Amino acid sequence: xxxxxxxxxxxxxxxxxxxxxxxxxxxxxxxxxxxxxxxxxxxxxxxxxxxxxxxxxxxxxxxxxxxxxxxxxxxxxxxxxxxxxxxxxxxxxxxxxxxxxxxxxxxxxxxxxxxxxxxxxxxxxxxxxxxxxxxxxxxxxxxxxxxxxxxxxxxxxxxxxxxxxxxxxxxxxxxxxxxxxxxxxxxxxxxxxxxxxxxxxxxxxxxxxxxxxxxxxxxxxxxxxxxxxxxxxxxxxxxxxxxxxxxxxxxxxxxxxxxxxxxxxxxxxxxxxxxxxxxxxxxxxxxxxxxxxxxxxxxxxxxxxxxxxxxxxxxxxxxxxxxxxxxxxxxxxxxxxxxxxxxxxxxxxxxxxxxxxxxxxxxxxxxxxxxxxxxxxxxxxxxxxxxxxxxxxxxxxxxxxxxxxxxxxxxxxxxxxxxxxxxxxxxxxxxxxxxxxxxxxxxxxxxxxxxxxxxxxxxxxxxxxxxxxxxxxxxxxxxxxxxxxxxxxxx
Amino acid sequence: xxxxxxxxxxxxxxxxxxxxxxxxxxxxxxxxxxxxxxxxxxxxxxxxxxxxxxxxxxxxxxxxxxxxxxxxxxxxxxxxxxxxxxxxxxxxxxxxxxxxxxxxxxxxxxxxxxxxxxxxxxxxxxxxxxxxxxxxxxxxxxxxxxxxxxxxxxxxxxxxxxxxxxxxxxxxxxxxxxxxxxxxxxxxxxxxxxxxxxxxxxxxxxxxxxxxxxxxxxxxxxxxxxxxxxxxxxxxxxxxxxxxxxxxxxxxxxxxxxxxxxxxxxxxxxxxxxxxxxxxxxxxxxxxxxxxxxxxxxxxxxxxxxxxxxxxxxxxxxxxxxxxxxxxxxxxxxxxxxxxxxxxxxxxxxxxxxxxxxxxxxxxxxxxxxxxxxxxxxxxxxxxxxxxxxxxxxxxxxxxxxxxxxxxxxxxxxxxxxxxxxxxxxxxxxxxxxxxxxxxxxxxxxxxxxxxxxxxxxxxxxxxxxxxxxxxxxxxxxxxxxx
Numbered sequence: 001x002x003x004x005x006x007x008x009x010x011x012x013x014x015x016x017x018x019x020x021x022x023x024x025x026x027x028x029x030x031x032x033x034x035x036x037x038x039x040x041x042x043x044x045x046x047x048x049x050x051x052x053x054x055x056x057x058x059x060x061x062x063x064x065x066x067x068x069x070x071x072x073x074x075x076x077x078x079x080x081x082x083x084x085x086x087x088x089x090x091x092x093x094x095x096x097x098x099x100x101x102x103x104x105x106x107x108x109x110x111x112x113x114x115x116x117x118x119x120x121x122x123x124x125x126x127x128x129x130x131x132x133x134x135x136x137x138x139x140x141x142x143x144x145x146x147x148x149x150x151x152x153x154x155x156x157x158x159x160x161x162x163x164x165x166x167x168x169x170x171x172x173x174x175x176x177x178x179x180x181x182x183x184x185x186x187x188x189x190x191x192x193x194x195x196x197x198x199x200x201x202x203x204x205x206x207x208x209x210x211x212x213x214x215x216x217x218x219x220x221x222x223x224x225x226x227x228x229x230x231x232x233x234x235x236x237x238x239x240x241x242x243x244x245x246x247x248x249x250x251x252x253x254x255x256x257x258x259x260x261x262x263x264x265x266x267x268x269x270x271x272x273x274x275x276x277x278x279x280x281x282x283x284x285x286x287x288x289x290x291x292x293x294x295x296x297x298x299x300x301x302x303x304x305x306x307x308x309x310x311x312x313x314x315x316x317x318x319x320x321x322x323x324x325x326x327x328x329x330x331x332x333x334x335x336x337x338x339x340x341x342x343x344x345x346x347x348x349x350x351x352x353x354x355x356x357x358x359x360x361x362x363x364x365x366x367x368x369x370x371x372x373x374x375x376x377x378x379x380x381x382x383x384x385x386x387x388x389x390x391x392x393x394x395x396x397x398x399x400x401x402x403x404x405x406x407x408x409x410x411x412x413x414x415x416x417x418x419x420x421x422x423x424x425x426x427x428x429x430x431x432x433x434x435x436x437x438x439x440x441x442x443x444x445x446x447x448x449x450x451x452x453x454x455x456x457x458x459x460x461x462x463x464x465x466x467x468x469x470x471x472x473x474x475x476x477x478x479x480x481x482x483x484x485x486x487x488x489x490x491x
Numbered sequence: 492x493x494x495x496x497x498x499x500x501x502x503x504x505x506x507x508x509x510x511x512x513x514x515x516x517x518x519x520x521x522x523x524x525x526x527x528x529x530x531x532x533x534x535x536x537x538x539x540x541x542x543x544x545x546x547x548x549x550x551x552x553x554x555x556x557x558x559x560x561x562x563x564x565x566x567x568x569x570x571x572x573x574x575x576x577x578x579x580x581x582x583x584x585x586x587x588x589x590x591x592x593x594x595x596x597x598x599x600x601x602x603x604x605x606x607x608x609x610x611x612x613x614x615x616x617x618x619x620x621x622x623x624x625x626x627x628x629x630x631x632x633x634x635x636x637x638x639x640x641x642x643x644x645x646x647x648x649x650x651x652x653x654x655x656x657x658x659x660x661x662x663x664x665x666x667x668x669x670x671x672x673x674x675x676x677x678x679x680x681x682x683x684x685x686x687x688x689x690x691x692x693x694x695x696x697x698x699x700x701x702x703x704x705x706x707x708x709x710x711x712x713x714x715x716x717x718x719x720x721x722x723x724x725x726x727x728x729x730x731x732x733x734x735x736x737x738x739x740x741x742x743x744x745x746x747x748x749x750x751x752x753x754x755x756x757x758x759x760x761x762x763x764x765x766x767x768x769x770x771x772x773x774x775x776x777x778x779x780x781x782x783x784x785x786x787x788x789x790x791x792x793x794x795x796x797x798x799x800x801x802x803x804x805x806x807x808x809x810x811x812x813x814x815x816x817x818x819x820x821x822x823x824x825x826x827x828x829x830x831x832x833x834x835x836x837x838x839x840x841x842x843x844x845x846x847x848x849x850x851x852x853x854x855x856x857x858x859x860x861x862x863x864x865x866x867x868x869x870x871x872x873x874x875x876x877x878x879x880x881x882x883x884x885x886x887x888x889x890x891x892x893x894x895x896x897x898x899x900x901x902x903x904x905x906x907x908x909x910x911x912x913x914x915x916x917x918x919x920x921x922x923x924x925x926x927x928x929x930x931x932x933x934x935x936x937x938x939x940x941x942x943x944x945x946x947x948x949x950x951x952x953x954x955x956x957x958x959x960x961x962x963x964x965x966x967x968x969x970x971x972x973x974x
Contacts, residue, residue, distance in 0.1 A: 081546075082545060082546045088545070090545070095545065098545070100544070100545070100546075101539070102539060102544075104546060204546070204548065205546065205547075205548050206546040206547075207546050208545045208546050209545070209546060209776075211775075212775035212776050213775040239550065240548060240550060241548050241550075242548065242549070242550050242551065242776060242777050242778055243775075243776065243777075243778060319772060320772075320775055322580075322770075323578050323580050323589065323590050323770070323772070325589075326580060326582065326588065326589020326590060327543040327544075327545070327587060327588050327589050329582065329584075329589060331584050331587075331642070332542055332543065332544075332587060333544065342583075342584055342640070343582075346582060366770065369580070369770035369771075369772055370768055370770060371768045371770075374770075374771075374772070378772060
């Protein structure tokens with residue numbers, strides 16, 4: 001077995017048993033990054049020396065018995081988390097020279113747990129995108145290939161660099177952030193498991209903001225158990241984030257073996273969209289059978305406002321983004337393009353610093369908040385958002401979890417779906433409702449498409465009931481027995 | 492008699508509403524732990540939150556909320572147990588986040604009331620529309636470098652209370668009285684130092700004019716006026732300008748204006764068309780602010796006595812006139828000084844001394860109530876010397892001046908200079924006899940009906956006794972000897 005076949009749990013075991021040292025593990029991963037990153041572009045910034053230093057410290061902790069399950073585990077950090085002393089770009093040119101003097105709460109917790117940071121993973125600029133093609137630092141290549149084709153595919157987005165790095169095994173696990181599907185959709189596109197926790201479960205402090213009421217950090221890894229291990233370290237109340245939840249964090253790994261016997265699983269009729277790839281629907285049916293076979297009760301439910309999810313999301317998220325991104329003005333940090341006067345400086349800096357998708361969303365967001373349009377767009381959207389939340393609350397009065405597909409298709413080719421942003425936005429159709437409702441949702445790799453690409457199923461749970469999400473996801477994982485590997489990977 | 496301005500077409504009434512920005516007294520800023528103290532080297536009190544760094548999040552400062560609630564209570568206003576922050580979006584170099592966190596739709600304090608007193612003693616009520624919490628911006632300076640502007644973010648993020656009045660004010664005098672009263676209440680509460688020169692209290696002045704009985708006409712807003720005097724001048728100047736516009740057949744357009752104190756006039760800053768679209772929306776980084784009634788009650792019960800109540804109490808408790816009580820409560824420190832002095836003494840006597848010789852000495856020496864020309868203890872001992880008849884009122888004035896001059900205690904001065912009042916009737920009789928003997932012609936005039944000379948004899952006796960005679964006894968002795 002190769003060192004790259006290890007899971008986080010497996011690596012922790014091997015490290016603890018001193019079968020391998022953290023320095024050996026990190027050295028191997030550093031080398032894999034150096035070999036494959038030029039092709040995949042999964043990292044914007046690599047930090048091999050820093051990683052090695054952290055690995056040495058990890059070995060010391062393992063030796064003195066103060067190690068956690070993440071001590072010495074090499075991970076990729078989405079370049080949306082501010083990391084002290086390490087450049088943080090949000091994949092935007094406007095932050096190209098920005099080196100934060102502080103560490104985000106979540107990356108800090110992982111650091112404290114002893115995780116080793118290999119580098120800062122690529123993403124869509126400011127996390128705005130579903131394909132990682134909007135990055136200011138080049139697109140990311142999906143390590144998976146369609147059978148018999150060498151066409152480059154997208155890894156999904158916005159956490160595309162994180163997904164590609166873990167799938168290609170140049171990182172053992174990664175952090176992501178999810179605003180409308182940015183963890184779940186790339187996880188599905190690359191054969192990984194990834195969870196968007198309940199809004200408020202992980203602190204947003206130090207995470208470059210896209211849409212504050214939706215953004216939520218979460219892990220991405222090769223299996224469900226690894227996600228539980230990472231989330232154990234990432235979650236928790238943070239007094240620096242007023243929207244983080246002041247509640248206990250359970251041991252998520254304990255939920256993995258609960259099983260689904262007696263659980264009620266809801267199947268929402270509205271997710272059976274016309275025109276959805278029949279392969280996806282077939283996989284969904286398979287998932288239903290798996291859970292039924294393990295003793296779950298399948299219940300047909302309705303989430304009647306599902307069809308408004310995307311329109312609501314594409315009003316609320318850009319509205320918040322238009323305000324959140326106002327601080328990138330060239331005055332205090334980041335890129336500055338000098339101008340004749342202040343307004344000129346703003347215009348030049350932001351024209352050069354932001355990419356097309358970011359500009360588009362700032363324009364949409366500014367428009368929907370404008371005087372005379374606010375009621376018709378933003379206020380209406382907030383009202384519908386409440387109805388979507390109510391859909392879930394009503395459903396969860398009847399069921400313990402909900403099963404849906406993660407994305408309407410498998411990974412698509414670089415250059416496909418690029419001409420029309422609205423087509424691109426449709427990628428988020430199954431993931432956005434859970435984001436708007438703030439409920440936890442996980443994508444689990446469940447099978448392959450006819451042309452050999454991974455497909456994911458999504459498990460949605462009640463607020464702060466990640467445990468049931470983990471239990472159901474683990475059951476699907478077991479039944480699916482997904483062992484396929486991408487073509488491009490460290491060996 | 493209500494205030495009007497005379498135009499060519501008749502008299503005009505002035506309608507004024509004030510929006511006062513009062514900087515909250517607190518250790519740290521509204522949403523960050525950075526120091527909120529005035530001064531300091533530029534950019535010395537700035538956190539990453541204040542500077543709008545990526546990923547930074549606001550966390551509400553409970554003390555600022557308490558200060559806003561205290562102020563609301565002091566303004567006899569509705570305290571809203573539910574309030575919410577919104578973002579007010581606009582670009583400016585000293586606004587690091589690109590938005591100001593403010594309360595737009597749901598302010599923490601609702602309608603209230605302020606009582607003002609005018610020169611002629613009239614009491615008037617000015618309604619409070621609302622009070623909300625918001626962050627201050629930083630400061631841009633354009634005169635420090637030939638080609639660049641420099642920015643100081645020390646003030647960025649400091650908590651402000653915006654206190655909005657109803658358009659109930661009808662004259663410059665009322666505007667001034669309202670601002671003075673508001674400042675007095677804030678200072679009593681300890682929620683704002685009210686220092687307009689340092690900018691910790693600033694006013695936006697909304698002015699319109701109308702003919703008697705009309706609906707409100709279009710108003711203009713004069714931004715950021717930084718003294719009470721300027722507010723009063725600005726109201727008049729702007730009202731005159733608007734009257735001129737209306738009377739020459741024009742129409743006043745709603746706009747934001749600036750007051751230029753050197754020219755005594757207002758000028759246009761931006762028109763309604765150029766007004767910012769602030770794109771207010773609920774601040775997603777903060778939860779709604781929910782207060783518990785119990786907590787509000789706790790603040791209420793620990794509120795200091797406010798000027799209106801204190802004034803009424805001084806009148807009843809110390810038996811002093813309403814006017815004097817008003818003078819004494821103007822500043823909390825003065826009221827405290829007076830009350831310490833008056834406790835267990837003659838309240839009227841204490842009031843006369845504080846508002847009379849003591850204030851005069853304070854003005855003359857340039858000292859303050861915090862650092863008084865005569866300590867409250869010393870002044871109290873002096874009053875005691877008057878009351879127990881050790882000295883008389885006339886001598887007391889000399890003793891007081893000596894106290895101001897030397898800082899010595901009154902008893903020591905009296906002792907040293909032998910200023911003790913003479914109550915020995917033998918000595919007094921002797922002095923009276925001598926004066927009458929020396930002025931026999933005057934005695935004759937007195938006896939033939941010139942009663943006014945009585946005072947002359949008393950004066951002469953007092954003079955002969957170096958002012959130390961007990962006035963009542965001297966009076967009595969003169970009367971007796973004159974038969």
